Amino acid sequence: MHPRVHRFIRFASIAVTAVSLTYMAQRGNVRADVTAEKLNQVTSATRDLIDAVTPERPVAIHAFVSREVPRDYVTVRARLLSVLREMEARGKEGLTVRIVEPSSFSDEAVEAEEKYGIRPQVVANRDGDRVQEMQVFLGVAVTSGPHEQTIPFIDRGMSPEYELVRALRTVTQEKKKVVGVLRTDATIMGNFDLQARKQQPAWRVIGELKKQYEVRSLNPGAEIPKDVDVLLVPQMSSMTTAQLEHLKKYIDEGRPALLTVDPMPLFDMRLSPSEPMLPPPGQNQGMMFGMQDQGGEPKGDYLGFLEKIGVKWESDKIVFDTDNPHPRFAGSPPQVVFVTERPDGTKPFNAQDPVVAGINEVVVLFGGAIKPAAGFEAQFVPLLQTGTRGGFNKFEEMTERHMLFGLQGPILPRQRTMTNASEIIAAHITAGETSGEAASKGKNVIVVADLDIFGDQFFVLNERGGDLDGDGIDDLRFDNVTFLLNAIDTLTGDAGLVELRGRKAQYRRMTTMDALTKEADDKRNAEIEAANAKAEAELKGAQEALDAAVKKIQDDATLDETTKAVLLKSREEAENRRLAGKRETIERDKARALKATENERDKAVESVRAKVRLLASTTPLLLPIVLGFGVWLRKRSREAESIPSSRKRGAA
Incomplete structure (x- = not known):
């Protein structure tokens, strides 16, 4: 054989072998995650969930992913496709994964919008010195029979695996668990404003909970239904004596609850514990020319109620912490507490409790402090704490009353009471069954001394991610949303998604510089x-x-x-x-x-x-x-x- 022909045959054989091996690897979905944080491989819980899908109850995943995305979304797209291909590889006959790459005005784009409500999002594309807009599809629809869960858009701060697993769990459940939200003066479920004649939208926290649970608005003046799995009480200090009785009966039955008690709610200062209940809808509210409404019904003994479940709360105490790890927030008041690892190495989270699993930092806005009640035998587990370089101010030191405009604040006082001791902002209280006159079936309650911690701004930041300059590295990350969802999941006894929420790129602070x-x-x-x-x-x-x-x-x-x-x-x-x-x-x-x-x-x-x-x-x-x-x-x-x-x- 001529040497030239021999070399050609050898080259062709090598090329055919390479193509064959590539095809075999692709068909076999053989992949390896060699990154340090292993974010591109699914967890064992996810694999078990995929394996549980059967032909008797099939599941179809329709993913609409643009072929071209801005640089900021390249990582999100890659992780989404990686998880989808892992699901496709592990899925049996009951799981169907369909990946579509729609372009603008294509038949696939029309299908995504009309059939699943998935629309392209306009995002900025920074290419060199130019900034232009791009329409990007990063949406997924998960269907199983009559059940459907849609993820309209996976933004930079969202975990593709977490969103897909949550949607898959939701459509495969026979019935969603129920989260009841008591209607207090803190209308986080939304409300119709009679004076402005417009509907106030619900807080973003409600929309986030609806992705996983059935959320109901409950009348605080009636007994709480038996099918409620967990109760959320916004600003418990805005409840009457009769309403607190219903809440006490619910907790004494051993049913879980998340209670928020805010000494200074920034979203509405009228809901401060020192203020009277708001008058019924339609009556004049506020203060004008020195004349103030008498408000609604008298408030109940919420402080005594908390002590009965093992919590002591000084409702006029607002904590601060002088440790501020963020130079970009150097001008923020110390009452904005960044609950994170301190420069001296102290950790503000209890690593043993799943509520704070995988949490790096939580921001508390003018929150309060709680501690175990004297003489009460209960397990009091701190969840969020300040550092040792702080203290507190009294409510009256940070507010003033105007003759025309009523209560005004917060006003930053010149003097602060330094305690140089850690203050507890949130805690998990559990107690075993008791007998006798105070008989109960145990307690399972989380108390958070701040309601602004669940504000809409934290949900927006959670979706968009902490990469502020687009370099692929998180500049800041606040885990307020993760903390809330972990708390609800832990109270319901379903912590299957807690691990996934903590699977994020590690936030690396410049500790040496600090x-x-x-x-x-x-x-x-x-x-x-x-x-x-x-x-x-x-x-x-x-x-x-x-x-x-x-x-x-x-x-x-x-x-x-x-x-x-x-x-x-x-x-x-x-x-x-x-x-x-x-x-x-x-x-x-x-x-x-x-x-x-x-x-x-x-x-x-x-x-x-x-x-x-x-x-x-x-x-x-x-x-x-x-x-x-x-x-x-x-x-x-x-x-x-x-x-x-x-x-x-x-x-x-």
Whole structure:
């Protein structure tokens, strides 16, 4: 055989072998996830769920995935297709997976919109310096007989495996579990505003729960139905005595509940525990020209109710924490608490409780503090806690009442009560069965001292992800949504999705940078506290001088009442002018001191960052320099070895 023909046959054989092996691997769905976090392979629970699908109750998955997506969505698309192919490979006859790549105005796009309600989303595509809009399909419909669950769009912050498994679990269930939401003054289920004559939408938390549960709005004045699997009570302090009795009966039966008690609900300050119940719909609400409505019915003894289930809550106490791990939120008040691992290594989560499994950080907005009630035998497991560099403020210190506009706040006070102790914001309370007069079937309650923790903004952020600059790395991640869903799942006894919610790309904080800048932050906080204390002391001294002058005139027995009144008015006006001037000077000096403190802190942080940048830019150069120097030494050594001995210096 001619050598040229022989080489051609060998090349053709190699090509056929490569194509055959590729085809076999593709048909066999042989894949390996070699990443560190293993996010591209499904969990064992997911595989068990796929294996449980039978021909007797078939399931069809229709995925509409665009062929071209912006760079920000490449990872989401890849993970979605990976999970779908894994399902297709493991699925038996009962599971059908159909992947469609629709384009705009194609028959597949029309089918997705008309049959399943899946529409393309307009997203920004950053290509170099240009930003243009793209219509992207990343939706899935899961059907099983009459049951259908649609995922309209899988955004950057959503886990494709979690969304698919949740939809698959929902359509294969005979009946959804029921989450009951009590109708309190906190209308998270939505409400019709009679004054504005428009419908208030439900909170996003309700829509998220409906993806997995049957959500019902319950009348708090009636007994809670027996088929309710878990109860959600928003702002429990807005309940009457009769309503609390129904709630007590429900909890004493051993049925699970999630109770929220917020000392300062930012979404509606009228729902604060210190305020009266809102009047019935249609009546004038608010305060006008000093006239305030009497409100609705009197509130029940919610503090006593909580103590009976093992929780003590000071309803006028608002916690703060001076530890703030996010430079982009450096200007936020300390009452915005970032519940995450502290610089000193303390962990605010109880790793043994599934409610906080896989949680990295939760944000609490002007929340309260709870602790175990004295003398009550129950298991009190803290779920969310502040750090040890914080304390609290009282409600009256952070609010004021305006004659025209009613209760106003939050107002950030100059002084804060430092406790340097960790405060508990949320806890899981369980108790065994008891007998006697206080007989009950045990307790299973989660109490959260903040309702703003479940605000709509956290659900939007959860969908869009924490990659703010589009570089594929999470800049921040708040797990408020995960915390809520884990709490509901744990209370219902179904923790099958808890592991999946925690399967996210690891959020890696620059801990070394945090440690280097900690000293500057500590110094800034100490100087701020000192400036506030000095201002308060000087103002207090000025006020004491005024009070002493007034008292001296009042105690002067040689003066008649008319003369006293004239002198008091004159002295008070003079002292008030002097006090106002001194207050302005004190505030100006305080602002100057705080500005200097901030500048010193910024200089110290910038110095640390400059050192880090220098190390980052020079360290990569060291290896090639060392390698080049080693090559040069080896070359010189080999040159020296090749020189004859007779030619070397000093040879005879």
